[in-house]
Amino acid sequence: MAGIPDSVTMTALSHPAAPGPAGTPRPRTGRPTMAQVAEAAGVSPKTVSRVINGEPGVVATTAERVERAIAQLGYRHNHAAASLARGRTQDTVGLVIEGIAGRFYAELASGVEEVARAHGQQLLIASSEENPDRERETILALASRQVGGIIVVPRSGDHRYLRTELRSGLAVVFADRPPQRIKADYALVDNVAGAREGVTHLLRQGHRRIAFIGNELAVATSADRLEGYRQAHRDAGVDVDPALVVLGPTDVPSTEAALTRLATLPDPATAAFTQNSRLTMGAWRAIKQLDRPVALVGFDDFDLADVIDPPVTVVAQDPVELGRRAMHLLLRRIAHHNARHHHDILPTRLVVRGSGEIPPPRR
Amino acid sequence: MAGIPDSVTMTALSHPAAPGPAGTPRPRTGRPTMAQVAEAAGVSPKTVSRVINGEPGVVATTAERVERAIAQLGYRHNHAAASLARGRTQDTVGLVIEGIAGRFYAELASGVEEVARAHGQQLLIASSEENPDRERETILALASRQVGGIIVVPRSGDHRYLRTELRSGLAVVFADRPPQRIKADYALVDNVAGAREGVTHLLRQGHRRIAFIGNELAVATSADRLEGYRQAHRDAGVDVDPALVVLGPTDVPSTEAALTRLATLPDPATAAFTQNSRLTMGAWRAIKQLDRPVALVGFDDFDLADVIDPPVTVVAQDPVELGRRAMHLLLRRIAHHNARHHHDILPTRLVVRGSGEIPPPRR
DNA sequence: CCACGTAATGTCAGCGCTGTCAAGCTTCCT
DNA sequence: AGGAAGCTTGACAGCGCTGACATTACGTGG
Numbered sequence: 188m189a190g191i192p193d194s195v196t197m198t199a200l201s202h203p204a205a206p207g208p209a210g211t212p213r214p215r216t217g218r219p220t221m222a223q224v225a226e227a228a229g230v231s232p233k234t235v236s237r238v239i240n241g242e243p244g245v246v247a248t249t250a251e252r253v254e255r256a257i258a259q260l261g262y263r264h265n266h267a268a269a270s271l272a273r274g275r276t277q278d279t280v281g282l283v284i285e286g287i288a289g290r291f292y293a294e295l296a297s298g299v300e301e302v303a304r305a306h307g308q309q310l311l312i313a314s315s316e317e318n319p320d321r322e323r324e325t326i327l328a329l330a331s332r333q334v335g336g337i338i339v340v341p342r343s344g345d346h347r348y349l350r351t352e353l354r355s356g357l358a359v360v361f362a363d364r365p366p367q368r369i370k371a372d373y374a375l376v377d378n379v380a381g382a383r384e385g386v387t388h389l390l391r392q393g394h395r396r397i398a399f400i401g402n403e404l405a406v407a408t409s410a411d412r413l414e415g416y417r418q419a420h421r422d423a424g425v426d427v428d429p430a431l432v433v434l435g436p437t438d439v440p441s442t443e444a445a446l447t448r449l450a451t452l453p454d455p456a457t458a459a460f461t462q463n464s465r466l467t468m469g470a471w472r473a474i475k476q477l478d479r480p481v482a483l484v485g486f487d488d489f490d491l492a493d494v495i496d497p498p499v500t501v502v503a504q505d506p507v508e509l510g511r512r513a514m515h516l517l518l519r520r521i522a523h524h525n526a527r528h529h530h531d532i533l534p535t536r537l538v539v540r541g542s543g544e545i546p547p548p549r550r
Numbered sequence: 551m552a553g554i555p556d557s558v559t560m561t562a563l564s565h566p567a568a569p570g571p572a573g574t575p576r577p578r579t580g581r582p583t584m585a586q587v588a589e590a591a592g593v594s595p596k597t598v599s600r601v602i603n604g605e606p607g608v609v610a611t612t613a614e615r616v617e618r619a620i621a622q623l624g625y626r627h628n629h630a631a632a633s634l635a636r637g638r639t640q641d642t643v644g645l646v647i648e649g650i651a652g653r654f655y656a657e658l659a660s661g662v663e664e665v666a667r668a669h670g671q672q673l674l675i676a677s678s679e680e681n682p683d684r685e686r687e688t689i690l691a692l693a694s695r696q697v698g699g700i701i702v703v704p705r706s707g708d709h710r711y712l713r714t715e716l717r718s719g720l721a722v723v724f725a726d727r728p729p730q731r732i733k734a735d736y737a738l739v740d741n742v743a744g745a746r747e748g749v750t751h752l753l754r755q756g757h758r759r760i761a762f763i764g765n766e767l768a769v770a771t772s773a774d775r776l777e778g779y780r781q782a783h784r785d786a787g788v789d790v791d792p793a794l795v796v797l798g799p800t801d802v803p804s805t806e807a808a809l810t811r812l813a814t815l816p817d818p819a820t821a822a823f824t825q826n827s828r829l830t831m832g833a834w835r836a837i838k839q840l841d842r843p844v845a846l847v848g849f850d851d852f853d854l855a856d857v858i859d860p861p862v863t864v865v866a867q868d869p870v871e872l873g874r875r876a877m878h879l880l881l882r883r884i885a886h887h888n889a890r891h892h893h894d895i896l897p898t899r900l901v902v903r904g905s906g907e908i909p910p911p912r913r
Numbered sequence: 914c915c916a917c918g919t920a921a922t923g924t925c926a927g928c929g930c931t932g933t934c935a936a937g938c939t940t941c942c943t
Numbered sequence: 944a945g946g947a948a949g950c951t952t953g954a955c956a957g958c959g960c961t962g963a964c965a966t967t968a969c970g971t972g973g
Contacts, residue, residue: 218718220929231953236931244951261714266694267639268929270630271958279695287650287659287675296650300677309691312650312675314663328672331629332642332695351624355581468853475857491831491854494838583959594923599961607921631959634928 219260228256239264270333280517281329281337282312283322290464291487291506292340295362298510299338306518308335319343330357336517338362344405346371358520362513364407365530372520374512374531376504378408378486381535382415383422385484385502386460388537390423394458394482394547398431398449400442400470401462409434412462412486431456442469443476450474450481457547458482464489464501471499471542482545486535493540500543503536582623591619602627633696643880644692644700645675646685653827654850654869655703658725661873662701669881671698682706693720699880701725707768709734721883725876727770728893735883737875737894739867741771741849744898745778746785748847748865749823751900753786757821757845757910761794761812763805763833764825772797775825775849794819805832806839813837813844820910821845827852827864834862834905845908849898856903863906866899 221239225232230249237245238253245253256262270276282299284292296312303310313329315322319342326349329337336358339346346369349359353369361373389397399416402409413432420427431449436442442461446469449456459474459481461467467485474481485492488503512531519526584602588595593616600608601616608616619625633639645662647655659675666673676692678685682705689712692700699721702709709732712722716732724736752760762779765772776795783790794812799805805824809832812819822837822844824830830848837844848855851866875894882889 222929232929233931233954234952237952240931246951249951261718263690263715263718264694265634265696265929266691267630267633267696268958269931271628271634271928271960272930272932274931274958276630287663288653288656290651290653290656293651293653293656297677297679300650300679304679309688310676312677313673314660314675316660316663316667325672327626331627333628333630352626355624355626472857490852491858494835495854495858585959595959596924596961597922600922603961609921612921628959631928632961634930634958635960635962637928637961 218265219262220265221262224253224256224260224262227260228253276333276335278307279309279311279332279334280514280521281326281332281334282310282340283325283329283337284312284314284340285322285342286314286316287312290489294506295340295510295513298507298512299362299514300510301507302511302514302518306514308518315342323348327352336360336521338513338517340364341366342406343367356524358517358524360513360517360520362509367407370528372516372529374509374516374533376408376509376533377535378411379415379418381502381504382412382460382462382486383419384415384535384537385486385500385543386416386419387422388500388539388543389458389460389482389484390419390425392458392482392544392546395425396428396431396454396456396458396547398433398446398456398459399462400433400436400445400459400466402437402466403434409462416460436466436469439465439469439472442466443473446470446473446481447477450477450479455479456481458484458543458545461485463487467492467499467501471495474542479548480545482543482547484543488538497542497545498540500540501538503538505533509533581628582625583628584625587616587619587623587625590623591616639696639698641670642672642674642695642697643877643884644689644695644697645673645703646688646692646700647675647677647703648685648705649677649679650675653852657869658703658873658876661870661875662725662877663873664870665874665877665881669877671881678705686711690715699723699884701876701880703727704729705769706730719887721880721887723876723880723883725872730770733891735879735892737872737879737896739771739872739896740898741774742778742781744865744867745775745823745825745849746782747778747898747900748849748863748906749779749782750785751863751902751906752821752823752845752847753782753788755821755845755907755909758788759791759794759817759819759821759910761796761809761819761822762825763796763799763808763822763829765800765829766797772825779823799829799832802828802832802835805829806836809833809836809844810840813840813842818842819844821847821906821908824848826850830855830862830864834858837905842911843908845906845910847906851901860905860908861903863903864901866901868896872896 221232221235225235235253238250280303282296300310313325315325322343326337326339330352338360340363341361344367346366349369353359359371361371365373365375386397399413401413404410417427433445436445446459459470461470464485464487470483474483483499485499485501488501492499492501516529584595584598588598593612598616601613643666645659663673676688678688685705689700689702693715701723703726704724707730709729712732716722722734724734728736728738749760762776764776767773780790796808799808809822822833824833827848827850833846837846846862848862848864851864855862855864879892
């Protein structure tokens with residue numbers, strides 16, 4: 188070593204921010220490096236590395252000396268350098284969602300986070316803000332940051348651009364919506380069955396003209412929920428009137444407008460099934476304004492759905508659990524890169540509260 | 551160059567995933583490296599680097615050849631290596647929040663993201679899940695990933711552990727709550743004024759016994775909102791009854807219990823001021839169960855507050871704008887590391903809806 | 914037609930860390 | 944006592960990229 192006796196090294200370093208001993212140059216970043224810690228502790232950099240990474244084979248007294256030097260210098264591990272040296276990241280996974288706002292994504296993220304932390308993984312969330320092009324950019328940005336795996340809530344309809352990443356060893360899991368045009372693990376809610384149950388519930392009340400309000404079909408969840416709506420009608424032997432199926436509204440006002448129109452047709456809708464909670468709130472507001480009762484069942488639960496009047500019957504899903512499942516799939520994939528693809532389908536639950544039990548008007 | 555004629559290089563590489571030409575070894579990660587791209591394009595690695603980073607001084611035809619090689623090989627930039635070589639990260643900032651769930655944080659994050667993207671920065675969100683110790687870990691984890699700056703919504707009460715990071719050049723901005731025991735930029739809502747306005751509103755209706763329900767005082771927002779409550783009383787010449795101040799409930803059920811107790815005291819509370827939307831919903835539910843009217847004003851707005859009965863009067867804040875401001879502060883700090891510390895204080899807005907205008911019972 | 918200025922491209926070291934392997938030091942056995 | 948075996952520690956190369964500087968190619972004016 189550089190001729191510094193072990194025993195005096197620590198006390199000699201009283202000003203961590205001041206220019207250090209001449210032997211080891213200060214790093215460009217302004218942060219102390221492992222080499223400086225090593226010098227301060229009177230050991231080799233490799234030993235410092237061992238201590239930091241908890242590798243075995245370091246005697247307690249040495250480890251302690253290193254720890255003290257770390258504390259004294261305010262050393263922070265340089266994750267970029269470590270990733271580079273190792274050739275892979277350690278303990279980091281990414282989550283790509285459309286936007287952080289919205290209860291559904293927030294809960295999904297917290298489920299992912301819960302499992303990630305339990306497995307010592309740091310979770311990085313990046314949002315693609317509803318833009319399919321940005322989705323690709325965001326995923327690649329995360330991948331180039333050497334995360335060990337990525338959970339994607341996809342928006343776009345073609346994920347072939349991920350082939351390269353998958354081939355080069357990136358673990359990718361899809362959540363809430365399945366991958367398109369590539370094979371990968373995914374965790375989903377049983378959208379078809381959930382929607383079918385909700386719509387069947389309305390049909391059982393005697394409704395025959397049930398509006399469906401959803402997003403564009405490009406998003407798989409929409410298509411599935413519409414399929415559930417269709418199946419429920421088929422099971423009940425009722426024809427679907429295409430005029431009652433509205434795809435497109437994404438915000439509260441346009442949903443209000445759409446529902447108002449459908450409920451005031453010459454042959455009006457007497458009930459509505461909405462595809463997500465925002466649309467449900469919009470529909471609920473529209474119904475509140477109308478002078479005739481319209482039944483309502485929504486997909487996805489929301490705060491205060493039980494206390495507004497009428498309280499809203501919903502097909503509830505469990506986004507937190509969805510996140511947990513997705514993270515488990517990801518961990519499995521990271522551990523076994525060549526395992527067979529797995530798919531998790533979560534059930535939904537009909538929560539009866541009132542709005543879905545309004546009978547159709549007698550004629 | 552390695553003797554490969556420029557003109558045939560591209561077509562010769564038909565199997566990007568197959569073992570490449572012997573000259574350049576395959577990287578350990580399984581992803582192609584810049585050197586391989588360079589070889590494929592018949593240029594030097596540095597030129598590839600120039601193209602990727604958009605540096606000037608590359609002739610269009612060369613750039614195009616490089617682009618083609620990148621596409622063909624499925625090359626992805628290795629961000630870790632780039633950060634290491636540069637000594638700093640490029641275009642990445644971090645956001646540390648307590649938990650992604652909850653409308654407030656979600657909106658704040660989307661404000662941050664909006665500005666970040668507009669400035670070409672990738673945002674990484676990490677959650678500390680309500681645990682003050684985790685907060686430190688999470689921030690340091692982000693810092694060790696070489697982000698250019700961090701926005702923190704702090705939970706803990708002592709941020710001196712950041713001194714080392716600040717000194718070594720990390721840009722840190724606090725949002726929603728000020729830093730404790732260190733100096734730093736921050737963006738806040740005017741909690742004192744907002745709470746004062748809300749409570750004054752209740753006092754003007756004639757209420758003299760107003761409950762305050764909040765979190766632990768350790769969180770600065772709580773302390774400030776309580777201070778606003780006190781100021782309003784002082785301004786109105788009304789004494790605060792300490793028995794009406796309840797700190798601690800964080801979820802709906804415990805808030806319900808607390809309010810029920812206060813409203814059924816021998817000398818009961820006739821109104822309540824709640825410190826955040828979760829508490830407001832809890833209080834609202836409790837009031838709904840009681841046989842006597844209790845006025846309610848809550849801090850922070852929430853979905854459906856206008857349609858429940860009674861509709862809830864709130865002191866609204868703008869979390870999206872708060873996020874935007876914080877991000878602007880961060881950008882400024884990154885650009886000017888030695889600038890003076892800046893503080894942004896956002897105003898609140900009283901939204902009158904009904905629950906806050908319930909008069910005290912005549913006696 | 915050549916010296917010279919400028920634009921385009923290449924060379925090379927090294928960022929901070931870790932994997933591999935080798936060296937030094939004990940300890941314990943025969 | 945001698946040596947094998949085990950343990951702790953160190954030396955060193957190199958991960959993939961970029962900054963600084965060197966070199967080459969290309970025009971241009973005298």
